[in-house]
Structure formats: structure tokens, C-alpha cells
Amino acid sequence: MGTDTDSRLSQFRKGVVELAILALLHGGEAYGGEIVESLSSHPGLAISAGTVYPLLSRLKKAGLIDSVWRESPVGPPRKYYRLSEEGGAEFDVMARAWDGVTGAMDELLGKGNAR
Amino acid sequence: MSTPERDAGPQSATGGLSPEAAALVETYFTRVHGALLLAAAGECEDAVDDLRTHILEQLADTSGTPADVTRALADLGAPEALAAEYADASSDDEPSQRLSDVDTVPLHGRLLKVPFELRVPSSDRIAQRWWNPLDPRIFVPRVFGIGWDINFGAVAVKLHLVRPDDEDEPFASVPPRIISATMLFPVVLGIVFVGLVAATWAGLPAMLPAHWNVGGEADSFWARGWAIGFLAVMSLAPVAAAASTHLRRRAPLNRVAASAAATFLGTIAFSQLIQTLLYAGGTKTMVPTFVGIAAAFLVPFAMLVSLSRVGRAEEQRRDLEATSKKGSV
Numbered sequence: 001m002g003t004d005t006d007s008r009l010s011q012f013r014k015g016v017v018e019l020a021i022l023a024l025l026h027g028g029e030a031y032g033g034e035i036v037e038s039l040s041s042h043p044g045l046a047i048s049a050g051t052v053y054p055l056l057s058r059l060k061k062a063g064l065i066d067s068v069w070r071e072s073p074v075g076p077p078r079k080y081y082r083l084s085e086e087g088g089a090e091f092d093v094m095a096r097a098w099d100g101v102t103g104a105m106d107e108l109l110g111k112g113n114a115r
Numbered sequence: 116m117s118t119p120e121r122d123a124g125p126q127s128a129t130g131g132l133s134p135e136a137a138a139l140v141e142t143y144f145t146r147v148h149g150a151l152l153l154a155a156a157g158e159c160e161d162a163v164d165d166l167r168t169h170i171l172e173q174l175a176d177t178s179g180t181p182a183d184v185t186r187a188l189a190d191l192g193a194p195e196a197l198a199a200e201y202a203d204a205s206s207d208d209e210p211s212q213r214l215s216d217v218d219t220v221p222l223h224g225r226l227l228k229v230p231f232e233l234r235v236p237s238s239d240r241i242a243q244r245w246w247n248p249l250d251p252r253i254f255v256p257r258v259f260g261i262g263w264d265i266n267f268g269a270v271a272v273k274l275h276l277v278r279p280d281d282e283d284e285p286f287a288s289v290p291p292r293i294i295s296a297t298m299l300f301p302v303v304l305g306i307v308f309v310g311l312v313a314a315t316w317a318g319l320p321a322m323l324p325a326h327w328n329v330g331g332e333a334d335s336f337w338a339r340g341w342a343i344g345f346l347a348v349m350s351l352a353p354v355a356a357a358a359s360t361h362l363r364r365r366a367p368l369n370r371v372a373a374s375a376a377a378t379f380l381g382t383i384a385f386s387q388l389i390q391t392l393l394y395a396g397g398t399k400t401m402v403p404t405f406v407g408i409a410a411a412f413l414v415p416f417a418m419l420v421s422l423s424r425v426g427r428a429e430e431q432r433r434d435l436e437a438t439s440k441k442g443s444v
Contacts, residue, residue: 032280050251053279057249060283067283069434077431079280 009046017047018055019098022083022091025065029082032056056081064090131179139184140170143194150198162201166191223256230256230263238360242372246419248272248279258376265412267375267419276420281427286367288429289422294367297374297418298357304381305354308388312343315392319343324394331401333394342391350384353377371422375415382411 020039024030030038032053039047059065064087072078083091132140144163151159170187177183191197222233234240236259244255248268255266268285271277286294323342324333337345357373365373386407393400 032278048251049279054249056280057283067280068438069431070438071435077435079278079430 013046014051014055017045017051018059019091019094020045020047021052021055021059022064022087022094025081025083026088026091029080031078031080033078035081059087063087131175132184133179133181136174136179136181136184139181139188140167140174143188146194147197150194151201154198154202166197226261229261231261232257232259235259236376238356238365238369238373241376242285242366242368245372245375245415246285246368246423248277248281248285248423251279267416268423270416271420271423277423277427282423282430284368286371286422286426288433289367289371289426290429293422293425294370295361297371297422298354298361298377300414300418301354301357301374301377301381304378304385305351308347308350308381308385311388311392312347315395316343319392319395323391327390327401327404329401331399343388346384346388346391350381350388353380371419375418378415378418379411382414383407386410 017039020042021035024035024038035056036047036049036052039045039052056065056067060067060081063084065081066084067079067081069077070080144167147166148159148163151162170184170191173187173190174183177187223231225231232240241258244258244264244266246268247255247266248271250266251269251272253266253269253273254263257264268277268279272279282288319339321339322336323339324335325337325342325345326333326335328334336342354377357370357377360373361370386403389407390401390403393403
């Protein structure tokens with residue numbers, strides 16, 4: 001794989017990962033390590049801590065997620081993230097747009113199509 | 116998309132436009148071309164040609180009135196927004212050579228993969244490069260000069276001293292007096308430097324070593340005024356710059372990074388002064404230089420990590436107290 005291919009792939013993954021984080025937090029709050037772990041369990045997303053944390057910081061600055069420190073049952077306190085009200089609305093919009101995108105892309109890539 | 120069709124399209128379509136409509140199209144594309152140049156979006160001419168062809172094809176199906184033109188152009192959007200799209204598409208992850216750099220020699224970028232930076236250092240740039248725990252890269256393009264600097268934030272994360280998201284905003288929750296206290300080390304070091312020079316100046320030889328080889332032999336000499344003056348500037352100018360960053364009430368990250376940079380350069384300068392004074396006193400050793408280099412990295416690193424941990428503790432205190440009180444609120 002050339003570096004051009006790599007950078008093209010990482011370009012479109014960046015947008016997807018943002019939605020992935022919102023989707024994960026839509027299911028309930030989670031701390032940084034937990035988010036990294038559950039997203040990296042999907043190899044297709046090719047996610048690492050280096051991608052997740054900057055995005056968390058960006059989403060927080062945009063007001064889409066909140067964070068709060070909580071005591072942990074094991075070890076030191078953890079910083080938990082959750083969707084803000086605005087983030088919940090944004091997630092609904094993005095999830096709907098995603099359906100449109102995947103529908104269109106499946107058609108263009110000839111998937112789910114007898115031909 | 117076959118080329119003949121594309122070439123034939125615009126020519127047959129232009130004929131259908133009223134002079135007024137054609138002028139609208141011209142004005143629009145002049146603006147697009149200008150905006151593209153400004154955004155350094157790369158293939159300006161090709162982009163304008165493609166867009167013009169597209170618009171003229173669209174207009175071919177209409178009666179070509181100014182209103183039709185306005186509608187078709189509105190579809191493409193404002194020239195500046197278009198240019199931004201092109202610039203986005205053609206830039207790499209580092210937006211290094213955009214805007215105004217088109218006609219001048221770039222002051223920063225990459226040469227044979229090695230980054231260089233010749234713009235005057237700013238506290239913003241020092242801050243972003245030296246302490247960015249979100250960025251896992253340890254080596255980041257240098258704040259000034261050729262090569263790389265160390266992102267102490269990435270090192271701290273690797274060593275498990277901090278987590279990338281410990282602080283929402285680096286050092287933002289650290290009490291202001293602790294932020295100001297980061298100047299203590301570089302200021303005291305500067306004072307000791309001046310005191311040491313004042314105390315030894317009279318006894319110094321006229322020529323002092325300015326450079327040593329690895330074996331500890333001086334291989335270049337300067338007049339003592341220049342040799343000591345050079346070190347004094349290296350020691351004191353960063354302290355002055357950092358003090359100004361603090362006095363101008365810049366963001367906590369900028370202030371701490373400026374202190375760290377002043378500490379780094381001050382420590383190097385101080386170790387060179389010691390080395391010079393020892394040499395003048397007849398002791399040949401490279402120990403001060405080696406100790407100085409190690410300290411120049413370790414002291415700012417310790418400073419940055421401790422402050423980040425203070426910031427984390429403050430954030431935790433705020434949140435954990437709030438949650439424990441929640442029941443009564």
C-alpha cells in the first residue's frame with residue numbers, strides 16, 4: 001500500500017471515527033481507555049489512542065461531549081465522557097446521514113445488488 | 116467523460132449567453148481564480164477550467180439569462196468556500212505552505228523529509244510542540260531551526276506519568292500562583308549566572324574557549340566579552356521573553372511552556388559558563404556539558420509533568436467533591 005493510499009484511508013476514517021465515538025457514548029458513558037479499547041476491537045476502523053484522544057478533546061471543545069472525574073472501583077479516579085444534549089442531537093443527525101451515505105456507497109460499490 | 120465532448124461543450128454553450136450573463140460568469144471565475152491562488156490550492160487553472168465547463172454545460176439547458184447564471188453559480192457556492200475545498204483536498208496533514216507563502220521562500224516546511232522552521236519562535240508554537248499529551252509522536256518539528264524537538268507530553272504518556280486526557284486544557288486548572296512559580300527556576304538560574312560572572316570577571320583571561328571537541332579540548336577561542344556575552348544572551352533573553360509571556364497573561368499552557376523553554380536554554384548556558392570557568396581555571400572536563408544537557412531536558416520535563424499532575428488533581432477535586440455533594444443539592 002502506498003503512502004497516498006494510506007493518507008486517503010486515514011482521511012475518511014477520521015470522519016467515521018468521530019461518529020463511532022458519538023455512537024459508543026450514545027450507549028452510555030465511558031472513560032478514555034475504555035473508548036480506545038472498544039473501538040480498537042473493530043480492526044476495520046484502525047483506531048489507536050493517538051486518534052481517539054485528540055478527537056475526544058475536539059468533541060469536548062465543540063460541546064458535543066462532557067467529561068467528569070469519577071472514583072474508580074480499582075485504582076485512581078477516571079475521567080468519564082458522555083454525550084451532551086447537543087451531542088445527542090448531533091448524533092441523531094449524523095447517524096441518519098450515515099445511513100444515506102452507506103446506502104449510496106453500497107449501490108455504487110455494487111453491493112446488495114444482484115449484478 | 117470523453118475529452119472531445121468536454122471541449123465542445125463550453126464553446127457551443129457560451130454562444131447562448133447574453134453579454135451580461137457572460138460577464139457574470141467571468142467575474143465569478145476571476146474571483147474563484149484569485150481565491151484559489153490565495154489558498155494555494157495547487158492546480159488553479161485546471162480547477163477553474165473544470166468548474167467553468169460544468170457551469171456552461173448547466174447553462175446550455177437554460178435560456179442563459181443573468182438570473183439563470185446567478186442560480187447556477189449559487190449552486191457552486193462562494194468562490195472563497197470553493198477555494199477552501201480545493202485547498203483541503205490538495206493539502207497534506209501539515210498545512211505548511213498555504214496563504215501568502217506562494218511567492219516567497221517558505222520559512223517553514225520540510226526539506227528532504229527533515230522539518231525546518233525559521234519563523235520567530237512564539238509561545239504558542241513552543242507550547243504546542245513541547246507539551247501535547249494528545250499527540251503520541253515524541254519527536255515533533257523543531258520550534259526553531261532544523262530537525263526535531265521533544266514532545267514532553269508524549270514522553271510522559273509513554274512513561275505512564277500522565278494520561279493523554281488527564282487535563283481538559285493543559286494547565287488550565289493549575290492555580291495561577293503555581294503557574295507563576297515556574298519562572299522561579301529560570302530567574303534564579305539567571306541571577307546566579309550574573310553573580311558568577313561578576314565575581315570571576317576580573318580574573319578571566321582575555322581569550323576564552325567557545326567550543327570544545329568531545330575529548331574536552333577547546334578547539335575555538337573568542338574574546339572573553341564575546342564568549343561570556345553570548346552565554347549571557349542565551350541565558351537571559353529567554354527569561355525576558357518568558358517573563359513577558361507571563362506578564363501579558365497568556366494562556367497557562369503558553370506561560371508554562373515559556374518557562375520550560377527559558378529553563379532549557381538557561382540550563383545549557385549555565386553549564387557552558389561553568390565549563391568555561393573551569394577551563395580558565397585549568398580544569399579540562401566535559402562533565403558540565405553532559406550534566407547540563409541532561410538537566411536541560413530533565414528539569415523542564417519534571418516541571419511540565421508536575422504541573423500537569425497538579426492540574427489533574429484540581430480537576431478531580433472539583434468533580435469528586437461535586438459528586439459527593441450531589442445528594443444534598
